[in-house]
Amino acid sequence: MIKFFNNSNIFFWIEKFTNFINSIFFVLLIVAISFALIFSPPDYLQGDSVRIMYVHVPAAWIGLASFTLIAFLSILNFIFKIKNLFLISKSIAPIGLMFTCLAIVTGALWGQPTWGTFWAWDARITSMLILGIFYLLFIFVNKYVLDQHRANKISSLIAILGAVNIPIIKYSVEWWNTLHQPASIKIAGASTIHSSMIVPLLLMFFVLILYCALIFLMKYKTEIIRIKKKNLKRL
Amino acid sequence: MLTFKVKKRASFLTLILILTVFAVFLILKSLSDNILYFKSPTDIKTSEDLIFNKKIRVGGMVKKNSLKINSDEIKFVITDFKNELNVSYSGTVPNLFTEEKGVVAEGKLQDKKFFVADRILAKHDENYMPPELKGIKKKDAK
Structure with missing residues (x-):
């Protein structure tokens, strides 16, 4: 275990993964975008603005998933004080923030032509904004609290408390009347998106996940270099 | 692995989480008309x-x-x-x-x-x- 988390060993694997993702990323990106923008049919009601969904939905999923992951890592980190987990969650946070913002912005651009408004204070949209604020808090604490141990402790607590918001986002459309539509793809049961639209959606999701992995590996590498500069042999 | 300190932190975290969930639940319940x-x-x-x-x-x-x-x-x-x-x-x-x-x-x-x-x-x-x-x-x- 300790040998695996040796710095040069981690470096070796990061390089390998980055190269592998780089080799397939652009091909997949072109395939996914051409499916989303050209080959998929327009919607019967919205027409071509349905294509915003192919970015909006994966972005929202990633925003939620990375916060869940950060919260999970933070719980382990808070209890067992494993420094590596802290570095990982620190590297995930900016990605999650970016995709949460992307989901909000694309949602506004979609809302204007379909709903007739950019913004509505309904439960789904507001709770998504709160998620973005939790991301910001997490990042700012790590940046501006200079004492490493304190930053670690405070940001872990922020992530764990913010995790309470995650089920609220997920079920907001079922618990309350919202302008936002209910989920189309359910964990159990048939989805209400036609299969010709699901394929580009899942492709886009896969490509964006790869993109996240790429950014994450780069961020994680910088964090490790920072540790190395302090002349620590292992984490 | 499970030293006294680890157990202490784990129970502290559980307590905080339960309290937060309860507080959020009360807030949402009292605001339910506005939500x-x-x-x-x-x-x-x-x-x-x-x-x-x-x-x-x-x-x-x-x-x-x-x-x-x-x-x-x-x-x-x-x-x-x-x-x-x-x-x-x-x-x-x-x-x-x-x-x-x-x-x-x-x-x-x-x-x-x-x-x-x-x-x-x-x-x-x-x-x-x-x-x-x-x-x-x-x-x-x-």
């Missing part, structure tokens, strides 16, 4: 203290064959398949606003049956499909 983005016609029919001088939002489906568009006024009926509410509106509507689709109207209640809207939002449902398929489904229905 609802719109009221349904049934809510309006059953509520005791109706607000007539303040803006509220009402939502539901636009009833079939109820949409009448004049030169200066749009009239339609919002229904939740139990109760109905007449709405009058003048202005532009979003693209998705048609009969048998979701709608949210923002404006003032005149009385229990009549609502004057000054803003109309269309509510999209969770169904996405290509246009050819919609035709097929309609034929099946007939």
Whole structure:
């Protein structure tokens, strides 16, 4: 275990993964975008603005998933004080923030032509904004609290408390009347998106996940270099 | 692995999480009227203290064959398949606003049956499909 988390060993694997993702990323990106923008049919009601969904939905999923992951890592980190987990969650946070913002912005651009408004204070949209604020808090604490141990402790607590918001986002459309539509793809049961639209959606999701992995590996590498500069042999 | 300190931190965290969930639950429960983005016609029919001088939002489906568009006024009926509410509106509507689709109207209640809207939002449902398929489904229905 300790040998695996040796710095040069981690470096070796990061390089390998980055190269592998780089080799397939652009091909997949072109395939996914051409499916989303050209080959998929327009919607019967919205027409071509349905294509915003192919970015909006994966972005929202990633925003939620990375916060869940950060919260999970933070719980382990808070209890067992494993420094590596802290570095990982620190590297995930900016990605999650970016995709949460992307989901909000694309949602506004979609809302204007379909709903007739950019913004509505309904439960789904507001709770998504709160998620973005939790991301910001997490990042700012790590940046501006200079004492490493304190930053670690405070940001872990922020992530764990913010995790309470995650089920609220997920079920907001079922618990309350919202302008936002209910989920189309359910964990159990048939989805209400036609299969010709699901394929580009899942492709886009896969490509964006790869993109996240790429950014994450780069961020994680910088964090490790920072540790190395302090002349620590292992984490 | 499970030293005294680890156990202490774990129980501290569990306690904090339980308290937070409880607090959030209480907050959401007390705010539940404000979290609802719109009221349904049934809510309006059953509520005791109706607000007539303040803006509220009402939502539901636009009833079939109820949409009448004049030169200066749009009239339609919002229904939740139990109760109905007449709405009058003048202005532009979003693209998705048609009969048998979701709608949210923002404006003032005149009385229990009549609502004057000054803003109309269309509510999209969770169904996405290509246009050819919609035709097929309609034929099946007939």
